[in-house]
Amino acid sequence: MNLAKANINERAVGRQSRLSKFLDNDHVVGYVFTAPFILGFLIFTLFPIISSLxxxxxxxxxxxxxxxxxxxxYQKIFTDDQKIMKSFQVTFTYVFLSVPLRLAFALIVAMLLKAAIRGVGFYRSAYYLPSLIGGSVAVSIMWTQIFGEKGLLNSALGAIGIDATTNWIGNPGTALYTLIALSVWQFGSSMLIFLAGLKNIPVSYYEAASVDGAGKLRQFFQITLPLLSPIILFNLIMQTISAFMTFTPAYIISRGEGGPLDNTLLFSLYLYQKAFRFFSMGYASAMAWVMLIIIAVITVTIFQTSKFWVHYESKGE
Incomplete structure (x- = not known):
């Protein structure tokens, strides 16, 4: 009897000792703190990805x-659905126009705000603000008021003597460009990244170039762009992916229809229509995977071409 109790106590002490060692392990703290992220990733990301496939x-x-x-x-996407071809056309036009324009504006403004002028902190915040609220429903509604037939744009044109009565959002020829304008307006996040990159370029480079007689334009192309090219690559990839996923402005401005004449029917909006208006969830899932593959191909292509135009100073290129 006493021997049995001794064995039980010994096993209990052993288990307690192993538990203490496990809890004393430094890795346990890491597991505890990362558990919410891991569970969230498995439940809300990995499982939906596998389910959609x-x-x-x-x-x-x-x-x-x-x-x-x-x-x-997948066969229907490429052979039977004519509307999806229109959505591809609209989406690629939107991406290939909005992304370069947004990055160009971001870089220009970043260079202007690089100078230590009075109130520069306020201007940086003001230019960054649209990026925080630009994708909201409220801003999309505001955009319809600006580009409507009696909107702010036409009122401004009328004030300078131009009789404008165009409904820019309702016109098939201009509707998509209002979405592009909204996208370009949200250049704040790219601007801040460009600004950080510009501040890391040594001033001595520009001073040496000035001594050699290089003007501002030559300094920009010979110094600024090469040294900023890794930042440009990062912004290009992130903004391209973001542009392909644009949904809210197209949905609000076209009231979920993608009009006029499907000229604002972005791929994401058409996917939404198929999934939640026509309940073709299987077809919508196939659309999502097609777009994922397209984004992946474009991203890989950008990475592959970057070796010809991205300068990494550490490699001496």
Whole structure:
């Protein structure tokens, strides 16, 4: 009896000792603090990704049990759905116009705000503010008021003697460009990154160039752009991905229709329509994976071409 109790006590002490060693392990603290992120990633990111890949091969409609249809959804995307081709055209036009313009404005403003002028902190905050609120519903509604038939733009044009009655948002020829203008207006985040990069360029480079007779324009192309090229690469990739995912402005300004004549039907908006208006969740999942592949290909292409124009000072290139 006493021997049995001794064995039980010994095992209990052993378990307690192992538990103490485990809790004393420095890695345990890390696991505890990272557990919320890991669980959140598994539940809200990894599981939806795997689920959408499965649903892309089914006819899932949110109401009935999904049936596997193979590559039927993907085949329909490239052969039977004419509207999706229009959404591709609108999306690529939007991305390839808005991203370069946004980066150009961001760089110009960053160079202007680099100078130690009075109140520069206020100006930096003011230019950054649109990036914080630019994707909101309220700003999208404001945009409809600016570019409407009786909006602020037409009123401003009328004040200088130009009789403008164009509904810029309702005109098929100009509707998409109002979305591009909204995107360009949100250049604040890229501006701050450019500003940080500009401050890391040694002033001695510009001083040496000035001594050699190089003007401001030559300094910009020979010093600023090469040394800023890694920052440009980062901003280009991030802004390109962000542009492909644009949804709220197109949804609010076109009232979810993508009009006029589907000229603001971004791919993300059409995906939303298929998923939550027509309940074609399987088809929408296939659309999402197609867009993921497109973004991945464009991103890889940018990385591959960067070796020809990105300068890394540490490599002596």
């Amino acid at each position: 499965y649903y892309s091969f089914t006819d899932y409609n949110l109401l009935d049990a999904p049936n596997v249809v193979g590559f039927e959804n």
